[in-house]
Amino acid sequence: MIRPEVEALTQTVIDLRRDFHRHPELGFQEFRTSAKVAEFLKQCGLETTEGIAVTGVTAEIRGDHPGPTLMLRADMDALPVAEETDLEFASLEAGKMHACGHDLHTAILLGTARILMDMKPRLKGTVKLVFQPAEEGPGGADPMIQAGVLQGVDYALGLHLWSDLPCGHVAVTPGPVMAAADTFRVKIHGKGGHAAYPHESADPIVAASALIMALQTLVSRNTSPFDSAVVSVTQINGGTADNIIPERAEFSGTIRTFQPATKAALLARLEEMVPSLCKSYGTVGTFEFSEGYPALINNPLPCQWVQRAAEEMRLPLSTQATMGGEDMAYYLQKVPGAFFFLGAAPDQPERVFPHHHPKFQLDERAVPLAMELFLRCVENCLK
Ligand SMILES: [Zn+2]
Ligand SMILES: [Zn+2]
Incomplete structure (x- = not known):
């Protein structure tokens, strides 16, 4: 042998x-x-x-x-x-x-x-x-x-x-x-203020939380069950103190796909979801994508x-x-x-x-x- x-x-x-x-x-x-x-x-x-x-x-x-x-x-x-x-x-x-x-x-x-x-x-x-x-x-x-x-x-x-x-x-x-291993970063700009008066702020933490939960549907609702993909949020940052609603929050993660068409479709959905969902929470969401190994x-x-x-x-x-x-x-x-x-x-x-x-x-x-x-x-x- x-x-x-x-x-x-x-x-x-x-x-x-x-x-x-x-x-x-x-x-x-x-x-x-x-x-x-x-x-x-x-x-x-x-x-x-x-x-x-x-x-x-x-x-x-x-x-x-x-x-x-x-x-x-x-x-x-x-x-x-x-x-x-x-x-x-x-x-x-x-x-x-x-x-x-x-x-x-x-x-x-x-x-x-x-x-x-x-x-x-x-x-x-x-x-x-x-x-x-x-x-x-x-x-x-x-x-x-x-x-x-x-x-x-x-x-x-x-x-x-x-x-x-x-x-x-x-x-x-x-x-x-x-898989192709790409990364993304989402930045959310809200309106900061006192934590006791949330109605006077636009809370980027709540917008980030809602968006992260919504991203869970990219694979379960937007990807063919016969294809494979992963969307993982792996870092989240925002805020400085217990009594302050911050001005900004951001999070980042990775997207893994096998098919270029799947990658393009997930990217397109992210581009739609980030600004629109952030807007519905009174915040502004921007999105960066960087390509990794194919x-x-x-x-x-x-x-x-x-x-x-x-x-x-x-x-x-x-x-x-x-x-x-x-x-x-x-x-x-x-x-x-x-x-x-x-x-x-x-x-x-x-x-x-x-x-x-x-x-x-x-x-x-x-x-x-x-x-x-x-x-x-x-x-x-x-x-
Ligand atoms: Zn290794
Ligand atoms: Zn290795």
């Missing part, structure tokens, strides 16, 4: 991962990480291009025979989270943590590259390795594309280890996989390579979609590709925490499985 070259390299990859884990770096600050990545690739005999979109690194493994170019992508950034695990390789950087597994993604792709170098004589095509910054925000994929990393790329594959799935469980889904849509063909690899390895296989966002979506807007999940939940249930949690951890037994999956996908594509 796992080839001996992978078994032999697993400890090296785990050591690399633990080093990245001890030294997490936030988006566009991955200087130490990308230097280590470039150093390892050069030791493998690869030529690297560095400093793309600040810290991005790429390299190409050209097979001895002509064929398509398959891009394999890893993200390198950590999160502004203070680690609370008891791991001996826990973060040494205050307030920063690899709480999403990107340390593993980076190490796994390096190990995969090392083995692919010995497979060159039988590869029909090229593997392009892409190590990108800032997946957690503001997004490294789009600037990497602007810098030209997709030139000559025919297909793209990306992996996310997943703490919600049992170790070794593969989830790959043709079609929509992760929806991530997998192409069926590369999904088949992942499915075949998982079947050959006799790993449990399922489909999975989430309303989370992921900037791999930008590459998959341009080239056919697949983003897939490999379960890496720790065995002990008390060690399982969601991604981005201070106690988040993954099972390193997923490392050889991930490398083997990547290698088999390459073989399925460049055969």
Whole structure:
């Protein structure tokens, strides 16, 4: 199931991962990480291009025979989270943590590259390795594309280890996989005054409360039951004291959708509801919208390579979609590709925490499985 070259390299990859884990770096600050990545690739005999979109690194493994170019992508950034695990390789950087597994993604792709170098004589095509910054925000994929990393790329594959799935469980889904993640902010201008004389004011807190409740109907009443969407208000601010009706209140949140038409329809409803509902409370409501990562849509063909690899390895296989966002979506807007999940939940249930949690951890037994999956996908594509 796992080839001996992978078994032999697993400890090296785990050591690399633990080093990245001890030294997490936030988006566009991955200087130490990308230097280590470039150093390892050069030791493998690869030529690297560095400093793309600040810290991005790429390299190409050209097979001895002509064929398509398959891009394999890893993200390198950590999160502004203070680690609370008891791991001996826990973060040494205050307030920063690899709480999403990107340390593993980076190490796994390096190990995969090392083995692919010995497979060159039988590869029909090229593997392009892409190590990108800032997946957690503001997004490294789009600037990497602007810098030209997709030139000559025919297909793209990306992996996310997943703490919600049992170790070794593969989830790959043709079609929509992760949602477009957009944000909005509503500002309400009322008329402030004494809390004991509300009839002389226009209370923006009451208007905000009514509007937030009304927004709950965007999904339940304005979205097809056969489609998926989320509207969550996640911040609310207004007021300074118990006895003052404030002049202003504001709130903000996120909208998650898969279909562009659904996103446009929700946006249009928000644009109607905010001013009209605020007006009915004697206040003025304004609305700002900012676009985040687009929806991530997998192409069926590369999904088949992942499915075949998982079947050959006799790993449990399922489909999975989430309303989370992921900037791999930008590459998959341009080239056919697949983003897939490999379960890496720790065995002990008390060690399982969601991604981005201070106690988040993954099972390193997923490392050889991930490398083997990547290698088999390459073989399925460049055969
Ligand atoms: Zn994350
Ligand atoms: Zn992640």
